[in-house]
Amino acid sequence: ESEDSLRVLAVNILGRFLLNRDNNIRYVALNTLSRCIVENLTGEEGADGIGASADDDEDGTNSAASALQRHRTTVVDCLKDPDISIRQRALELIYHLVNRDNVETLTAELLNYLVLCPREHRAEICARVLRVVDRFSPSDRWRVDTLVTMLTIAGRECARQVQSSAIVYISRSSEDLRAYATHKLLKAVRDDDGSQRGLLVVGIWCVGEYGDLLLKPYTYTPPSSAGNLTEMAEAEAANEGEEPV
Known part of the structure; x- marks a missing residue:
């Protein structure tokens, strides 16, 4: 003592x-x-x-x-x-x-730093963020938001383990969450210039596997969290304007 x-x-x-x-x-x-x-x-x-x-x-x-x-x-x-x-x-x-x-607040700080840090440090930070998400994730949607944001920032540098973990998690989720993740990834891939390879790998896999979910609106509406990286209202507004593939 x-x-x-x-x-x-x-x-x-x-x-x-x-x-x-x-x-x-x-x-x-x-x-x-x-x-x-x-x-x-x-x-x-x-x-x-x-x-x-x-x-x-x-x-x-x-x-x-x-x-x-x-x-x-x-x-x-x-x-x-x-x-x-x-x-x-x-x-x-x-x-x-x-x-x-404090996982939502500190993960947001880590993602902010991921934008500014030297590229040679990004792979390690992504691996650490993945472990933080696996251990302390407060909700399924927050986990998807965090993984997609991380791939959008550092998809070029993140290890294959991060990409594989994102795919495995989405594949084991409910249909509603898979639909949410696929819509979100499709938008992220469209907005990307093609340089974030990890984002493309996960996004193309989800579109290929769950492309049928893009043809119908999804109904995944969990309680909104103040720390979510993407606000629910913004996601719903984007989905209303999304055209089927």
Whole structure:
């Protein structure tokens, strides 16, 4: 218990260091926070390095991770730093911050960073986002929205595992969700310039497999979530104007 208390104290002190303007101090703080959280989570969440569950936070077994949540906004702001080493350290820390309560907000931040990050880093970020989605997805529709958005941004760089996972998930979904995903992918492929290969692979597979669903309106209307990457009203408006293929 005393060790946990010291770890929480260390997290709070290091969190204040993130407000320092000296990048050397911020880098050391981010790096030390990552090591502290990884050690705290070792043996509790497996080998994927993704954040603690909400249940762990409630039970207090991840007290250091809970303390880090108080500095979440500061860590996310580090993704906007001009220094790439700061951004990379912050990115690693954000993976450990994700839980069921903040998955929509932090995934949106990761996707925003995916747009701006160097291309050579995109494959790893896509793989991490996929694990976050698999573990903490709050709804089926949100999962589809996130996967399609990720393929739209980094379909050229994402690994085949990401493409395969998207296809497998859609194929195992209900007919209504398959229709929603196929309509959404068709629109994304039409809007793309042909450079996002991963998007084309998943989109063409779905159109080939579920093309008949494009000929009729779909009725997938789950409860709307404030964190959805695509608002339901916009999707419905787009579908009304969609012409059959």
